[in-house]
Amino acid sequence: MRPRALVEPLVSYAFLAVLLVVVSFPFYWMTITALKSETQMRSLLSMFWPDPVVLDNFRHLLGQTDFMAWFKNSVLVSVSSTFVATAIGTLGAYSLARLRFLGRAFLSSAVLITYLVPPSILFIPLYAQIRNLGLADSLAGLIAAYPSFTVPFVTWLLMGYFESIPVELEEAAMIDGATRFGAFRRVILPLAAPGVLAAGLYAFTQAWNEFLYALVFITDVKLRTLPVGLSSFITGDVYGWGYLMAGAVLTTLPVIAAYIYLQKYMVEGLTAGSVKG
Amino acid sequence: MAVPAARRAGRAALDRRAAAVGLRFVLGPDYRLGFLFVAPSVLLVLALVAYPFGYAIYLSMTRKYVGVPPVWVGLDNYVKLTWDGFFQRAVVNSFIFTFGSVSVKLALGVAMALVLTSRIRFRSFFTGVLLIPWVAPTVVSALNFLWIFDYSLGVLNYLLVRVFRLLPQGVGWLSEANTAMASVIAVNIWRGFPFFGISFLAGMKAIPAELYEAAAVDGAGPLQRFRRVTLPGIKNIMIIVVLLSTIWTFNDFQIVYILTRGGPGGATQVLPVLTYEIAFGAQRLGEAIAVALYLLPALALVIIVLARYMRRGQAR
Numbered sequence: 277m278r279p280r281a282l283v284e285p286l287v288s289y290a291f292l293a294v295l296l297v298v299v300s301f302p303f304y305w306m307t308i309t310a311l312k313s314e315t316q317m318r319s320l321l322s323m324f325w326p327d328p329v330v331l332d333n334f335r336h337l338l339g340q341t342d343f344m345a346w347f348k349n350s351v352l353v354s355v356s357s358t359f360v361a362t363a364i365g366t367l368g369a370y371s372l373a374r375l376r377f378l379g380r381a382f383l384s385s386a387v388l389i390t391y392l393v394p395p396s397i398l399f400i401p402l403y404a405q406i407r408n409l410g411l412a413d414s415l416a417g418l419i420a421a422y423p424s425f426t427v428p429f430v431t432w433l434l435m436g437y438f439e440s441i442p443v444e445l446e447e448a449a450m451i452d453g454a455t456r457f458g459a460f461r462r463v464i465l466p467l468a469a470p471g472v473l474a475a476g477l478y479a480f481t482q483a484w485n486e487f488l489y490a491l492v493f494i495t496d497v498k499l500r501t502l503p504v505g506l507s508s509f510i511t512g513d514v515y516g517w518g519y520l521m522a523g524a525v526l527t528t529l530p531v532i533a534a535y536i537y538l539q540k541y542m543v544e545g546l547t548a549g550s551v552k553g
Numbered sequence: 554m555a556v557p558a559a560r561r562a563g564r565a566a567l568d569r570r571a572a573a574v575g576l577r578f579v580l581g582p583d584y585r586l587g588f589l590f591v592a593p594s595v596l597l598v599l600a601l602v603a604y605p606f607g608y609a610i611y612l613s614m615t616r617k618y619v620g621v622p623p624v625w626v627g628l629d630n631y632v633k634l635t636w637d638g639f640f641q642r643a644v645v646n647s648f649i650f651t652f653g654s655v656s657v658k659l660a661l662g663v664a665m666a667l668v669l670t671s672r673i674r675f676r677s678f679f680t681g682v683l684l685i686p687w688v689a690p691t692v693v694s695a696l697n698f699l700w701i702f703d704y705s706l707g708v709l710n711y712l713l714v715r716v717f718r719l720l721p722q723g724v725g726w727l728s729e730a731n732t733a734m735a736s737v738i739a740v741n742i743w744r745g746f747p748f749f750g751i752s753f754l755a756g757m758k759a760i761p762a763e764l765y766e767a768a769a770v771d772g773a774g775p776l777q778r779f780r781r782v783t784l785p786g787i788k789n790i791m792i793i794v795v796l797l798s799t800i801w802t803f804n805d806f807q808i809v810y811i812l813t814r815g816g817p818g819g820a821t822q823v824l825p826v827l828t829y830e831i832a833f834g835a836q837r838l839g840e841a842i843a844v845a846l847y848l849l850p851a852l853a854l855v856i857i858v859l860a861r862y863m864r865r866g867q868a869r
């Protein structure tokens with residue numbers, strides 16, 4: 277008997293089955309909509325399976341819309357802001373987790389608080405700032421703005437990670453003659469690599485999914501990122517559900533790929549590290 | 554002549570060393586590398602969060618249009634908002650949206666964690682799939698639901714009317730005042746509950762098995778074990794997750810913006826969307842920021858309490 281298990285397996289399976297359907301149905305629906313023909317969609321025939329399976333929507337999406345440009349913009353913005361955030365955040369986290377200096381406790385709290393300040397408060401003044409710097413309506417503006425949420429997040433996440441690495445390892449290296457920096461570079465950083473990678477990937481998905489700043493800062497259609505571009509498909513009178521869903525599929529895939537890699541960290545490292553109680 | 558000079562140089566070196574020791578004493582033993590490493594983060598946070606935040610507070614006390622310098626008006630914007638019917642309605646809606654979503658997410662999250670700790674197979678498969686709404690781009694999910702809720706071609710009406718025959722005719726889920734709010738709340742729940750579940754799961758796994766065994770030996774049934782062992786064991790995580798989600802939900806822009814834009818007739822208008830509409834629809838930036846900052850004292854309180862719990866969690 278396992279006293280920790282409070283629910284009967286049968287009840288669990290039933291509940292999980294319902295949750296599974298509710299959770300995965302929208303993605304299933306998105307995918308089959310993308311594969312249906314326009315006529316089939318209007319006819320309400322064979323609702324739950326594309327008949328015939330056609331790639332017209334993907335062809336239209338890639339050939340007739342700015343989707344490819346948006347995809348490139350999203351990749352550029354997410355990848356570059358992720359590199360900046362991960363580099364800065366890793367150094368900051370190590371400093372706050374391990375090094376002893378004046379103001380450390382205050383700065384640790386400050387990082388956490390900035391992570392909690394919502395974008396809905398910051399987007400207007402940030403926009404004014406980006407405009408003043410001449411970066412409005414440019415991808416550089418987004419690359420500059422995204423670290424406002426990725427850096428505090430990465431720093432906070434990795435502080436927990438660095439704290440979990442035994443301090444003795446570093447001390448041993450320093451007794452053997454390594455400087456503090458040497459110990460960080462040769463001993464701690466390699467050990468923290470999986471955590472850094474996970475934090476980076478997580479920052480990437482946050483940047484990839486970001487909507488509000490991209491909506492506000494960018495007006496040029498060609499410079500949109502994927503979330504804003506996709507949502508602009510619904511402003512006209514004609515809803516192109518087929519190619520909209522095709523775009524939704526292609527926008528979701530990179531995140532799901534990152535997630536499959538991240539899964540073990542998400543379940544154990546991430547939640548335990550960032551929100552352990 | 555040469556000797557005192559050398560002595561002076563020696564003393565200066567000693568003074569410098571003493572000063573360095575003093576600095577280390579005041580600034581901490583690792584202050585050099587510490588400051589160096591943390592400087593980029595501090596500068597970035599100052600430039601991208603602290604400064605805009607201060608500027609926001611200033612702007613909220615001005616009359617400011619896009620491209621025109623701000624004019625100081627003191628607390629005028631806040632006073633006007635207090636008596637503005639649209640704003641009042643958005644405040645009420647924001648609270649309904651937030652508490653409606655968070656309470657269901659909490660219940661679903663606990664249930665999800667409980668079934669994932671029971672004796673089942675394929676646990677990691679279930680966990681993995683259930684987390685997908687949390688990682689998928691919110692905009693994509695919102696667009697999916699916009700399509701699912703569609704009046705004439707949407708699959709929800711198709712299921713309810715044609716397959717299960719529960720309704721005589723379709724419902725305009727997002728276009729009718731009495732279903733729009735419930736619909737946007739449902740989407741927020743769908744997206745957010747996995748985070749609750751996964752966090753509680755981590756918390757439940759961290760509870761020592763002996764506690765459960767001891768309780769079982771003492772004759773406690775499942776319900777009692779849940780109330781006496783599980784709940785106290787995940788109390789801190791619950792507080793953190795609920796507060797975190799309250800902040801996120803209250804400030805959720807994407808779901809409402811994409812699904813209803815605050816409609817029909819303001820029925821789902823929430824503060825972040827209202828802020829956006831006033832700022833970039835009406836171009837009144839000062840007033841828009843006042844909308845975003847009106848509840849700042851409450852937000853600050855939640856953030857401070859939450860930060861305290863999270864710091865305590867990490868220190869352990």
